[in-house]
Amino acid sequence: MTELRQRLYRQRVSLFWWLSKPTYLLFVVRELTSVAVVWFVVYLLLLVRAVGAGPESYQDFLDWSARPWMVAVNAVALALAVFHTVTWFLVTPQAMVLKVRGRRIPGAALAGALYAMWFLVSAVILWLL
Amino acid sequence: MAEITLRVSRYQPETDTAPTFQEYAVPLREDWAILDALNYIKDELDPTLSYRWSCRMGICGSCGMTVNGEPKLSCGTFLVDHAPGPILVEPLRNFPVIRDLVIEMTDFMHKLGAVQPWIIRDETEDDPSSELLQTPSQLDDYKQYSMCINCMLCYSACPVYGLDSAFIGPAAIALAQRYNLDSRDEGAAERLDVLSDDEGVWGCTFVGECTRACPKGVDPAGAIQRAKLVAANEAMKAFLLPKWAR
Numbered sequence: 001m002t003e004l005r006q007r008l009y010r011q012r013v014s015l016f017w018w019l020s021k022p023t024y025l026l027f028v029v030r031e032l033t034s035v036a037v038v039w040f041v042v043y044l045l046l047l048v049r050a051v052g053a054g055p056e057s058y059q060d061f062l063d064w065s066a067r068p069w070m071v072a073v074n075a076v077a078l079a080l081a082v083f084h085t086v087t088w089f090l091v092t093p094q095a096m097v098l099k100v101r102g103r104r105i106p107g108a109a110l111a112g113a114l115y116a117m118w119f120l121v122s123a124v125i126l127w128l129l
Numbered sequence: 130m131a132e133i134t135l136r137v138s139r140y141q142p143e144t145d146t147a148p149t150f151q152e153y154a155v156p157l158r159e160d161w162a163i164l165d166a167l168n169y170i171k172d173e174l175d176p177t178l179s180y181r182w183s184c185r186m187g188i189c190g191s192c193g194m195t196v197n198g199e200p201k202l203s204c205g206t207f208l209v210d211h212a213p214g215p216i217l218v219e220p221l222r223n224f225p226v227i228r229d230l231v232i233e234m235t236d237f238m239h240k241l242g243a244v245q246p247w248i249i250r251d252e253t254e255d256d257p258s259s260e261l262l263q264t265p266s267q268l269d270d271y272k273q274y275s276m277c278i279n280c281m282l283c284y285s286a287c288p289v290y291g292l293d294s295a296f297i298g299p300a301a302i303a304l305a306q307r308y309n310l311d312s313r314d315e316g317a318a319e320r321l322d323v324l325s326d327d328e329g330v331w332g333c334t335f336v337g338e339c340t341r342a343c344p345k346g347v348d349p350a351g352a353i354q355r356a357k358l359v360a361a362n363e364a365m366k367a368f369l370l371p372k373w374a375r
Contacts, residue, residue: 007142008225008233013291020198024288027336091337095354102266 249316
């Protein structure tokens, strides 16, 4: 048995395995776009700190945010965060099994509810602004 | 009759240090699957070719191979769908190769046993003359996961298992869920020890490729995410609630 084990050929996973299939690549991109979500959390914390430090620092924060490169960073981060959200909404029905009167709610209805909540929350925030 | 070329991975442990490819021309028959072509090669062209198969009807789960880079049951993958060829036939990925297309599956067998894929219950309170009845809705809860044929295509598709073979893997978790969700079973707590381990459900990063590879529509990726939810709930309960309230 030991002798047989030594003669097994062990297949290695390539360092670039994530380029071998479109679905693998989509997964890696989805994972990487979480960095954009982290960025927005950091940005929000910076905003809160600036507001807490008084009107002057809030104005500085607004000036800093209006710089072209900051607008570009935020635009790219928004696109990545939207991609992150949409790809997670695509797979959420797989993980969430809800039953109503003994019947499973179809995935499309579940994803639809998530999108509806997303747009509702966005609308409320826009109204507050 | 038209022919198609199969480029088959060959590995002879007596003489080879790494696999090589060998080409075979086989008749391109409309009703032939890859497995029929391999049987033709074995019978007519080269009796030294080794591979596993049994039922040739997608039930036994023995004939899994990598066909043109994708994990497939070779009995359910047709030559005409890959014409004009050549068709690349390799052993399942992520497993050690014993010979040609035959992989070593002991690791999977241990993992399968670890999740206790059978009904666990305290039978001392059961009335032996009565049956354990189940409603259609209760059957629906786990039926999808019970379709697993242990073909290991999901392990072959899973990059997590490829990179870290300690991960318990898609089929074992799907089968654990098959019994956890069965109304007759009482073994969920016993299985949770294995599932909530670092190498259990938390190893999964939800690539989802196991579900795409599954020839029986089991959806192991879904099963794993559901198991994560249960494991997280139980961990929170253990942390927050006193023992008697859990």
